[in-house]
Amino acid sequence: MARSGPFTLHCTSSECGARRGEVKTRHGTFQTPVFMPVGTQGTVKAVTPENLKEMGAQIILGNTYHLFIRPGHELIKKFGGLHQFMNWDGAILTDSGGFQIFSLKELAKITEEGAAFRSHLDGSRLFLSPEDAVMVQEALGSDIMMCLDTCIPHPADRKQTIESTDLTTRWAERCRKAHRNRDQLLFGIVQGGMYPELRERHARQLTEIGFDGYAIGGLSVGEPKEMMYDIAEAVAPQLPEHHSRYLMGVGTPEDLVEGVRRGIDMFDCVMPTRNARNGTLFTSTGKVVIKNARYREDQRPLDERCNCYTCRNYSRAYLRHLFQSREILSYHLNTIHNLHYYINLMEGMRQAIEQDSFMAFRKDFYGRLEGE
Amino acid sequence: MARSGPFTLHCTSSECGARRGEVKTRHGTFQTPVFMPVGTQGTVKAVTPENLKEMGAQIILGNTYHLFIRPGHELIKKFGGLHQFMNWDGAILTDSGGFQIFSLKELAKITEEGAAFRSHLDGSRLFLSPEDAVMVQEALGSDIMMCLDTCIPHPADRKQTIESTDLTTRWAERCRKAHRNRDQLLFGIVQGGMYPELRERHARQLTEIGFDGYAIGGLSVGEPKEMMYDIAEAVAPQLPEHHSRYLMGVGTPEDLVEGVRRGIDMFDCVMPTRNARNGTLFTSTGKVVIKNARYREDQRPLDERCNCYTCRNYSRAYLRHLFQSREILSYHLNTIHNLHYYINLMEGMRQAIEQDSFMAFRKDFYGRLEGE
Numbered sequence: 001m002a003r004s005g006p007f008t009l010h011c012t013s014s015e016c017g018a019r020r021g022e023v024k025t026r027h028g029t030f031q032t033p034v035f036m037p038v039g040t041q042g043t044v045k046a047v048t049p050e051n052l053k054e055m056g057a058q059i060i061l062g063n064t065y066h067l068f069i070r071p072g073h074e075l076i077k078k079f080g081g082l083h084q085f086m087n088w089d090g091a092i093l094t095d096s097g098g099f100q101i102f103s104l105k106e107l108a109k110i111t112e113e114g115a116a117f118r119s120h121l122d123g124s125r126l127f128l129s130p131e132d133a134v135m136v137q138e139a140l141g142s143d144i145m146m147c148l149d150t151c152i153p154h155p156a157d158r159k160q161t162i163e164s165t166d167l168t169t170r171w172a173e174r175c176r177k178a179h180r181n182r183d184q185l186l187f188g189i190v191q192g193g194m195y196p197e198l199r200e201r202h203a204r205q206l207t208e209i210g211f212d213g214y215a216i217g218g219l220s221v222g223e224p225k226e227m228m229y230d231i232a233e234a235v236a237p238q239l240p241e242h243h244s245r246y247l248m249g250v251g252t253p254e255d256l257v258e259g260v261r262r263g264i265d266m267f268d269c270v271m272p273t274r275n276a277r278n279g280t281l282f283t284s285t286g287k288v289v290i291k292n293a294r295y296r297e298d299q300r301p302l303d304e305r306c307n308c309y310t311c312r313n314y315s316r317a318y319l320r321h322l323f324q325s326r327e328i329l330s331y332h333l334n335t336i337h338n339l340h341y342y343i344n345l346m347e348g349m350r351q352a353i354e355q356d357s358f359m360a361f362r363k364d365f366y367g368r369l370e371g372e
Numbered sequence: 373m374a375r376s377g378p379f380t381l382h383c384t385s386s387e388c389g390a391r392r393g394e395v396k397t398r399h400g401t402f403q404t405p406v407f408m409p410v411g412t413q414g415t416v417k418a419v420t421p422e423n424l425k426e427m428g429a430q431i432i433l434g435n436t437y438h439l440f441i442r443p444g445h446e447l448i449k450k451f452g453g454l455h456q457f458m459n460w461d462g463a464i465l466t467d468s469g470g471f472q473i474f475s476l477k478e479l480a481k482i483t484e485e486g487a488a489f490r491s492h493l494d495g496s497r498l499f500l501s502p503e504d505a506v507m508v509q510e511a512l513g514s515d516i517m518m519c520l521d522t523c524i525p526h527p528a529d530r531k532q533t534i535e536s537t538d539l540t541t542r543w544a545e546r547c548r549k550a551h552r553n554r555d556q557l558l559f560g561i562v563q564g565g566m567y568p569e570l571r572e573r574h575a576r577q578l579t580e581i582g583f584d585g586y587a588i589g590g591l592s593v594g595e596p597k598e599m600m601y602d603i604a605e606a607v608a609p610q611l612p613e614h615h616s617r618y619l620m621g622v623g624t625p626e627d628l629v630e631g632v633r634r635g636i637d638m639f640d641c642v643m644p645t646r647n648a649r650n651g652t653l654f655t656s657t658g659k660v661v662i663k664n665a666r667y668r669e670d671q672r673p674l675d676e677r678c679n680c681y682t683c684r685n686y687s688r689a690y691l692r693h694l695f696q697s698r699e700i701l702s703y704h705l706n707t708i709h710n711l712h713y714y715i716n717l718m719e720g721m722r723q724a725i726e727q728d729s730f731m732a733f734r735k736d737f738y739g740r741l742e743g744e
Binding site: 045 | 693700705
């Protein structure tokens with residue numbers, strides 16, 4: 001067991017890159033590999049903090065861009081930070097806002113100084129520098145802050161990728177300097193597009209600056225799955241062993257398994273929550289599209305192997321009825337199930353790594369999916 | 373203490389018509405006066421059965437019309453009834469479908485035989501006779517069933533009111549005959565429009581047929597408040613003392629207080645749940661329209677006197693943020709608060725009647741409302 005800063009590495013798989021560890025924060029220590037439910041606007045959509053606790057969520061993600069625009073980081077600071085504002089006493093990671101600003105496309109303009117953009121709510125002109133991004137996240141009081149990065153469209157040529165990645169490096173240096181409250185951890189974000197050698201070069205540059213943890217950004221942006229896995233596989237070993245590694249915005253249950261296999265410790269994605277509201281539910285035997293007529297009289301729980309509140313108490317037929325009727329309870333029950341599925345999958349992987357049986361777990365996982 | 377069938381009368385106010393009692397059902401005994409949250413489509417919108425239990429709900433209402441159309445009473449019967457389908461083990465009252473069918477207006481046609489109507493979902497032609505209404509409610513397995521009644525538009529002339537009320541009497545007789553499962557209680561519905569003497573006549577007719585309880589229908593249909601109170605005051609004493617009295621579809625907190633004062637035991641209304649979703653919240657000092665800018669930085673709970681989950685854990689500013697952001701959690705937290713307010717108000721009235729201090733409670737209630 002070795003330790004360096006907030007991350008403690010408990011053990012590593014003998015078969016692959018999978019690692020079992022933990023990250024210490026101001027709001028408790030979370031076990032890795034971990035999945036972080038996304039709480040964009042100061043709430044994980046359709047569930048309460050108590051629901052999150054019951055399903056075993058240890059850390060959630062907040063979106064700096066959204067909170068900056070509404071209700072504003074200054075207001076949240078007055079309430080003692082995001083934890084108190086939203087009544088969540090577990091850990092919180094905030095993104096930097098960079099990804100959302102890039103998603104605004106023509107509403108955003110990137111310069112050396114920072115990102116100028118227009119609010120998607122009222123069109124007002126706003127600006128976020130790397131220093132602002134840190135200051136806003138300090139006001140939000142998150143446990144883990146992310147550097148402001150630039151995102152590279154896919155596909156992008158080598159020249160464009162280098163320019164964008166070098167700007168991210170300069171911004172990372174500025175974020176590091178602006179980082180005053182060392183109780184809040186600051187993570188760097190590795191970019192470099194789909195060029196493994198640019199990724200490796202960027203990983204070295206960020207490591208030289210030195211962060212509390214490292215993220216891999218700019219993936220899951222439209223590239224083929226295999227390319228994403230290859231980049232993760234190339235970058236992870238380039239990152240310091242005794243720091244946590246976070247694969248941003250990824251992904252499907254299969255992506256989580258493949259990420260852990262390649263040495264990733266942290267994940268976030270809107271997929272379980274968004275799919276829940278769209279009626280697509282994850283189960284140990286594959287996806288269930290709950291509006292399907294085949295579930296009309298189905299008295300079984302969504303997933304016979306699941307122990308969540310939804311599966312303990314409701315039938316597929318009832319969940320279908322709620323979804324067809326557009327009842328708010330549908331979104332609530334579906335979200336509880338999908339998040340529980342993701343969190344439980346991570347718990348299974350953590351146990352498998354401890355027992356050094358990760359590849360057997362992975363085989364079982366795929367075997368059950370194909371069994372349906 | 374006198375008893376007659378399912379209703380037990382504990383005590384009566386010495387100052388007014390207010391009564392304290394209880395109603396025994398297959399799913400527990402509920403204390404009266406009681407407010408019944410409305411669960412139209414097999415769920416009280418935006419809350420779980422556990423939330424309802426925590427706030428002290430004893431009995432909820434299900435809408436026969438909606439469940440008949442979707443998912444269908446036969447499907448619910450296969451699941452062992454509505455209680456099991458929706459995972460609620462407290463008492464359930466189902467309406468007859470009559471009020472909803474009348475609300476369809478040109479989509480409905482009333483004959484001696486019953487109500488022909490078109491589904492609001494797909495326009496399909498449907499028919500509900502008094503016997504069907506009982507059969508459907510038996511399939512749903514509710515604890516209290518309502519007779520199919522005809523609703524009188526407001527205003528309506530005397531002739532039209534007599535014709536419609538007499539048809540309701542004939543339908544009530546047919547419902548009584550069709551009522552086989554005596555474990556499920558059957559209530560009659562007093563109509564008679566805004567004519568006190570027709571109301572009294574109808575109350576006598578229904579009492580002669582004999583039901584497990586009596587409802588006052590056809591109020592809160594656009595008439596002035598005072599007229600509604602006058603009708604309730606005229607009808608209540610005409611109903612058998614040792615049977616429960618239910619004022620259908622009423623109303624505001626003030627209406628509940630005025631109804632109890634006049635001897636009403638049971639109430640239902642969509643107001644607390646619908647207003648919650650519209651951001652209008654009931655508090656001991658009056659209504660709070662949560663989107664109002666004055667609550668932007670308000671760190672206080674919605675109601676300092678409220679002990680509900682929402683008030684224990686969240687600020688007005690956070691509730692405003694959720695509402696402005698159209699977050700599902702907004703509907704959930706607002707609904708919990710509004711229903712808790714209604715249920716707690718009834719609990720306060722029950723205690724006041726026990727202590728024979730109902731009129732002092734009423735004075736306090738209005739005093740606080742005006743204090744804001």
